[in-house]
Amino acid sequence: MASRRDFIKISGLGLLGLGVTGGAWSVLRASTAWEDLVAEGIRFSPTYCEVCFWKCAGWVYKNEKGDIQKVVGNDDDPHCNGRLCPRGTGGTGMYHDPDRLTTPLIRVTENGKQTFRKASWDEALNWIADKMKQTKEQYGPESVALFSHGTSGDHFEHLFKAFGSATLAGPSYAQCRGPRDAGFKATYGAGVGSPEPTDIRDTRCLVLIGSHIGENMHNSQVQEMAEAIDKGVDIITVDPRFSTVAGKSKHWLPIKPATDLALLLSWMHVLIYENLYDKAYIEQYATGFEQLKQHVRRFTPEWAYGITTIQPDQIRATARLMAAAAPAVIVHPGRHVTWYGDDSQRSRAIAILNALLGAWGRRGGFFLKEKASLPEYPYPPYPQPRWTWRDTLDGRYALADEAVTNTLIEASIPKEGQAARIKGWVITGTNLPQAIPEKGKMLQAIDALDFVVAIDTMPMEVTGFADVVLPECTFFERYDNLRNAPFREPSLALRMPAAEPMGDSKPAWWMAKQLAERLGLGAYFPYKDFSEVLDWQLKQIGSSLEEMKKTGVIRLPRKSDNLYIKEGEPMSFPTPSGKIELYASTMEQAGFDPLPNYIAHPEPPEGYYRLNYGRAPMHTFSRTANNPNLTDLMSENDLWVNPKVARIWGLENGQYVWLKNQDGMVSDFSIKVRITERIRWDSVYLVHGFGHNRKELSRAFGKGVSDTQMITAVRTDPVMGGTGMRGNFVTFLMQEPTKIKES
Amino acid sequence: MRYAMAIDTKKCVGCSDCVVACQLENNVPSGYCRDWVTETVHGSYPNIEMELRSERCNHCDNAPCVRCCPTGASHIVEGGVVLVTPNMCIGCGACIESCPYDARFSHPDGHVDKCTFCIHRVRKGLQPACVSVCPTKCMYFGDLDDPSSEVSKMLRTRQYKVLAPEAGTKPQVYYLV
Ligand code: SF4
Ligand code: SF4
Ligand code: SF4
Numbered sequence: 001m002a003s004r005r006d007f008i009k010i011s012g013l014g015l016l017g018l019g020v021t022g023g024a025w026s027v028l029r030a031s032t033a034w035e036d037l038v039a040e041g042i043r044f045s046p047t048y049c050e051v052c053f054w055k056c057a058g059w060v061y062k063n064e065k066g067d068i069q070k071v072v073g074n075d076d077d078p079h080c081n082g083r084l085c086p087r088g089t090g091g092t093g094m095y096h097d098p099d100r101l102t103t104p105l106i107r108v109t110e111n112g113k114q115t116f117r118k119a120s121w122d123e124a125l126n127w128i129a130d131k132m133k134q135t136k137e138q139y140g141p142e143s144v145a146l147f148s149h150g151t152s153g154d155h156f157e158h159l160f161k162a163f164g165s166a167t168l169a170g171p172s173y174a175q176c177r178g179p180r181d182a183g184f185k186a187t188y189g190a191g192v193g194s195p196e197p198t199d200i201r202d203t204r205c206l207v208l209i210g211s212h213i214g215e216n217m218h219n220s221q222v223q224e225m226a227e228a229i230d231k232g233v234d235i236i237t238v239d240p241r242f243s244t245v246a247g248k249s250k251h252w253l254p255i256k257p258a259t260d261l262a263l264l265l266s267w268m269h270v271l272i273y274e275n276l277y278d279k280a281y282i283e284q285y286a287t288g289f290e291q292l293k294q295h296v297r298r299f300t301p302e303w304a305y306g307i308t309t310i311q312p313d314q315i316r317a318t319a320r321l322m323a324a325a326a327p328a329v330i331v332h333p334g335r336h337v338t339w340y341g342d343d344s345q346r347s348r349a350i351a352i353l354n355a356l357l358g359a360w361g362r363r364g365g366f367f368l369k370e371k372a373s374l375p376e377y378p379y380p381p382y383p384q385p386r387w388t389w390r391d392t393l394d395g396r397y398a399l400a401d402e403a404v405t406n407t408l409i410e411a412s413i414p415k416e417g418q419a420a421r422i423k424g425w426v427i428t429g430t431n432l433p434q435a436i437p438e439k440g441k442m443l444q445a446i447d448a449l450d451f452v453v454a455i456d457t458m459p460m461e462v463t464g465f466a467d468v469v470l471p472e473c474t475f476f477e478r479y480d481n482l483r484n485a486p487f488r489e490p491s492l493a494l495r496m497p498a499a500e501p502m503g504d505s506k507p508a509w510w511m512a513k514q515l516a517e518r519l520g521l522g523a524y525f526p527y528k529d530f531s532e533v534l535d536w537q538l539k540q541i542g543s544s545l546e547e548m549k550k551t552g553v554i555r556l557p558r559k560s561d562n563l564y565i566k567e568g569e570p571m572s573f574p575t576p577s578g579k580i581e582l583y584a585s586t587m588e589q590a591g592f593d594p595l596p597n598y599i600a601h602p603e604p605p606e607g608y609y610r611l612n613y614g615r616a617p618m619h620t621f622s623r624t625a626n627n628p629n630l631t632d633l634m635s636e637n638d639l640w641v642n643p644k645v646a647r648i649w650g651l652e653n654g655q656y657v658w659l660k661n662q663d664g665m666v667s668d669f670s671i672k673v674r675i676t677e678r679i680r681w682d683s684v685y686l687v688h689g690f691g692h693n694r695k696e697l698s699r700a701f702g703k704g705v706s707d708t709q710m711i712t713a714v715r716t717d718p719v720m721g722g723t724g725m726r727g728n729f730v731t732f733l734m735q736e737p738t739k740i741k742e743s
Numbered sequence: 744m745r746y747a748m749a750i751d752t753k754k755c756v757g758c759s760d761c762v763v764a765c766q767l768e769n770n771v772p773s774g775y776c777r778d779w780v781t782e783t784v785h786g787s788y789p790n791i792e793m794e795l796r797s798e799r800c801n802h803c804d805n806a807p808c809v810r811c812c813p814t815g816a817s818h819i820v821e822g823g824v825v826l827v828t829p830n831m832c833i834g835c836g837a838c839i840e841s842c843p844y845d846a847r848f849s850h851p852d853g854h855v856d857k858c859t860f861c862i863h864r865v866r867k868g869l870q871p872a873c874v875s876v877c878p879t880k881c882m883y884f885g886d887l888d889d890p891s892s893e894v895s896k897m898l899r900t901r902q903y904k905v906l907a908p909e910a911g912t913k914p915q916v917y918y919l920v
Contacts, residue, residue, distance in 0.1 A: 036867055070767045072876075083878045086760035089767065214756030219878060226754040226879035242784075244756050247793035254789040617758035632766065632773055633759045642788060677788045 037061075045498040046552030047071065048079075048483045050150055050475035051087040051094065052620040053172070053194060054219050055483045056080035057493035057553045058088065060476060068095055068476055068498055076553040078220065078487050079195065085217035086618045090629030094457065094474045095502070099626055099698050101459055101471035102503025116469065121504070121514070124468050128426075129518035131451040132163065135423045141165045142385050143423040145408050149430035151480040151495075152455070152472060152508035155530075156428050158379070159512040162524040166388035167422060169403035171435040174721050180337045182399045182720040183347025186584040188360060189574030191401065192333045193369070195487060200224035202364040205325030207236045207318075209260055209350065211334040212243040216615040218335070234325065236318050238263060241612065241640070241685050242678035251318050257610050257683050258340050258601040258726065259308040264349035265598055266304035267319045268296045271356045274316075276323035278358030285571060286355055288583025288594075295595045307598065326357040328364025336615075341715025341724035344399070345596040348584065352596070355580045361565035368563060369486035372556050375540040377533045380523050392421065397721035398590035404721035405436055412445035420448055428455040428472070428508065431462045434622035434689065437711035437725055455511065458626060459696035471505040478507030479530040482537065488563060490556040494534070494548045592719055601715075601727060603682075608662060608729035609645065610683035613707040622689040625700035637704035638674040640685040646675045649732055658733040659705055663712045666737045668693050671705040684730060745804075745887040746822035746860055747915040748874070749897040750797055754881035757782060757795035761873030761882070768861065768872035772851055777858040778873055794920075797873065797882065800825060800846040800858035801906065801914030808838035808847065816854070822886065823915060824862050829854040843910040860884070887915075 034044075041064035048057045049071070057077035061069045071091055075082035084091070104124035105116040119127075135143050141164030146156055149170045157168055173181075181191030200206060201224040213225050225233075225245070235249040238260060246252040255263060271277045272293050282289050301312035322329045331353045337343050359365030389403035392411040397404060412422040425446075433439055446452060446465050454466035463469045476498045483493035501507065513525040527533055535545035543554060565571055572578045576585050588594035604610050618633040619625060639659075641651060651657070656670035669691050679685050691706030707725075715724035757780045765771060765778050778799035785792045802825050809817045809825060816831035817838050827838075827847075832854035839847045839855060850856040861871035865884075869875065874882040885892030890899075894917075897903075901919045908914075 083876055083880075084760070085878055086758050086763050089760055089876055090763040092767070214758070217758055217878070222756060222758075222878050223880070226756075226881060229754050242788070242791045242793065244793075244795065247791075247795070248753065252789070252791075617756065617760075618763070628773060629763055629767065632776075633763055677784055677786065677791055678793070680788065 042069075045496060046074070046493075046549060047475060047495045047498065048493040049084060049088040049091055051091045051624060052217075053150070054079055054085075055151075055485065055493065056084055056088055056219050057483070058084055059552060060498035062498060066499065068092055074493070074552045076551065076555060077493060078489065078491055078555070079485070079493075080219050081223060083219070083223065085219045085222070086633065087217065087620050087624055087630060088219070090618070090627060090633070092476070093627035093629035094624075095476045095499070097458065097626060097628060099459065099696055100457055100474075100502060100505070101463070101469065102505050103471060104504070105469040107467045119468075121506070124470060125511070125514050125518060127468055128451075128453050129515055131424055132515070132519060135450060136164070139423055140386060142167050142387050143421060145169070145412070145422045145425050147171075147405065147408070147425060147427045147430055147432060149428075151475070152429045154481050155508040155512040156426060156455075158524065159516055159521070160426075161382040162379075162516060162521045163519060164383045164385050166385045167392075167403075167408060169389055169405045169408050171405050171430055171432070173400075173402040174404040174406055174723055175338055175435055175437075175725075176336050178338065178400070178402065178404075178720050179343030179717050179722040180333045180335070180347045181401060182344040184333060184351045185401065186344075186348060186399065186586050187351035187355065187575075187581055193486060195220065195485060196333060196335070197366050197369040197486070198330050198332060199362075199364050199367045200330065201227045203228055203233055203325070203328050203330050204364055205234045205236065205322050205329040207238070207322060207329070207331040208245060209238045209264070209332065209334060209346075210339070211332050212239065212245055212614055213332075214244040214248075215617055216335065217617045234321055236321065240680040240683055241614075243614075251314065251321070253308075253310050253314065253318070254680060256307070256309045257612065257680070259598075261342065261346050261349055261596060262299070262304045262307040262598040263310060263315065264346065264353060265296055265299035265596065266301045266315050267322070267353060268292070268349070268356060269299045270301060270316055270319035271323060271353070272296060274320070276320065277356040278326060280568075281327070281358035282356065282582075284568070285573070286580040286582050287577050288581055291583040292352065292595060299598075307600075322357055325364075327359050327362035329357050329359050330354070330365055331357070331359070338717070338722040339724055339726040340601050341717050341722075341727070342599055343717050343722050343724060344719035345593060348587070349596040352582050355582060360580070361571070363564050367488055368565070369488070370490050370558050370560060371486035372484050372490035372492055372541070373559070374482065374484050374492065374537055377536055387421075393721070397717075397719065399586065399592075400720040406438075406441075406716075406723060407721060409436070409441055409445045412449055413441065414448055420445075423449060424451045424453075425449055426453045426455070427462055427466070431456070431460040431622050433461040433465075434692075434706060434708050437708055437714050437723055439709065440712075455508070457505070459694055460622070461692065461694055464694060470511055471503070472511070473501035473505040473507055477501045477505070479509065479534065480507075482534060489558055492548070492554045492556070494545075494552055496531070496549065587719070590719075604729040605662060608731045610726065611661070611707065611710055611728045611730045612683050612685045612726060613688045614685065616687040619687065619689055622692065622706075625689055625692055625703070626697040628699060631699045634687075635699065635703055636672065637687040637690040638672040639705070640674050640676050640679040642679050642681040643675050643677060644681045645684075646673070651675065651732065658735075658737055659710055659730040660733055660737075661710045661712060662729045665710055665712050666733065667691065667705040667709060669702045669705055670736070744822045745915070746802065746824055746865070746884070747887045747894050747917065748860070748871075749883040749894045749901075749903065749917045749919055751881040751883075751897075751901075751919040752794050752796055753919065754879040755780075755795045755797060756879055758878065760876050760878055761797045764872045764876035765858070768864075769859070771856070775848055775850070775856070777856065796918055798844070798846075798906070799873075799916065800860075801844055801912065801916045802858075802860060804913035804915060805911060807841040807843075807912060811837045811841045813837065820862065822860075822865075824860045826859055826862065827855050827857065829856075843907050843912060844914070
């Protein structure tokens, strides 16, 4: 059956126009090397990287003609300390990619076939504004939803709030760090946030639960881990896969997948019943210790051994190692933690362990972060929406602090005799089909919606479902908000255009402003150029845009002197009791286990293997899979298979196989087998973000398998709506599936 | 003067930042590289050891690639750095054959190419591109004849090895283990 909204190929449209390059100007700095470069005609312009969310500040190098040559970390930046990660270093590939979107596109039907045609900005913007207006009149502004990720989302969020919609969501919550933040909030009264306030450089013991620092290149964390290795840190890595960091660990615990909570509970048992926990800290700052003590009594290392396959003496030894290092110990909260559907409870267990070790607020544990107080630009107040994303929860996920993408998707699907609440989507900076599992539901929603708009720099899968596609310029070509992220010391970083937008692409602020003007909301965008906002903000704190262009980064002193809790210092936590809640009253009130429990998760059926996925240091999500600099480093993902499994199946290294999951989902493409001892025999592993099915992504098309495609079974976290994605099992198909069908 | 590099395998995470930084610094054509990352794994699950190494031309003290070059394109400059002069290179590939480390490749422009220790940067007082970008700061570059250089200090205080010592090439990239 033909869908109302067919997936359209963009082919042939929006080819690169002539890039106009910007005027060169120079920055003089004290260093001689810098001066030499300036003398050679090199010009620098400040930015912060958008290849991932770490937002490292850097300098874009341009030659005399103004062509962008490379980008190098800004020495003053605490997020990168002058060194970008491989994705950041290769980030210029995003700018140079010949597959970029460079013109607005509108969906049309020609000879009964849906296709895109090039459109002028006026046409595209008018189309969107009309749809938004119509929807507002008919259903209210709340019925237009925004999905966003990254800094360009800021401008559209502002537009949406001005428009009267708080139906806003990003996959960074329910598909990623949401459970962690819910678990920590229930314990300490606040989530972990980004960047994580882990004091890795001074830690003596770093505990990683499935977190693979070094493969995830969260820049300053990787840097600090290397520094800690120099200082002799003991690393304990819990992972069924021998990750890069497992190779640097004193203890690698090759845990049976999906049993981490049992290990965490038995660690608590050892710390409490061997009297290794920080008594003074717990007495002064925490509540619920007695309940916790009773609760974990039966969770002995022997009990955990039967579940996790980790030897009891190893469980004891690692718990003692943590206690010996305390409070300079970090049980890392991780980042992507939507695994099994009980992830908030696992995060609670991690939060509790850190409390028992007295690590929160202590040197070598977690520092107390601070961000710059930067005045908000004086926009008019936003109207009050009649309903928000929270209403789409329909009474579920009581501790969700941010919108759950999936409930917005559900609210876009009409149910029997009931119209959907959400009628239109605007999607910016996020490739939903590669980020959110259960594609079937997404397609149902897309089919029912009145309109879909996608804004991206690249012809990602998501653009194929849009009625209108707007080409965004890359972070090399635009102003965005100042980066103001909490860290040890507050700092600000500037992003400014190093070149004119390529072709007909435009910055997000410009698109949002243009739409606002068409929607009668011009008062919310009272500037000609977004740089005026930055200049105004910087002037409020005694600087200016001109000044900041010379440094790229401003470091500010802390207002409070409490980077760590001082010995015995009174401290109030933003929980209901004002204490660290080992026994979580907010969980109890909402009807959830106030203390975490282990529950068994499904295991792979005969002949199937648990699908584990993770990161490679040279790629970010699905975003970089077409970046020419980065495909040079890694052009496809491979499938890690244990040699025993390979023998059973007769697999050979380098052979391509297709995957089929427990629900019969067959991968669009094949994946190269990598036989390695680094993976357990009950699971396989691949790097997320590959297997693109758009030909317009000329380097990424058909390369490897998309883990997201293979995730059809989702176990939803009842606490906050996170989509647990690690309960999917795959088997190998040796032949191309269509050929199997034919025979 | 004797330029050398020491690379700490305990810190390297195999991220390949050194590779992409080199490609961009030296205009290495797409699909080629002057440095690369090697992973060696020993043992079987769950008793595994792994080493990650960023590898490149070793700027050997006893370089077979220079000796076998018929035109003198392969030559040695200050600090023992081994270079290839593109317009003297006839692309015969003898050096590629002679190198035990597979450090050289045929550049699509017809000459042989490889790591130069970023001598153009070093001459300006900068570190090689790979060293300057490495997020784990696991690479040390400097003059072995200078006892206060970082590389000298690392080799004095740490255990190290070189690759294929049996080849007798006296490589000058050292791996801290
Ligand atoms: S960690 Fe890497 S990709 Fe992320 S912002 Fe920093 S340099 Fe860019
Ligand atoms: S940049 Fe540094 S950490 Fe990364 S692979 Fe190269 S040497 Fe290793
Ligand atoms: S590593 Fe190879 S190319 Fe480099 S000097 Fe030694 S033999 Fe020559």
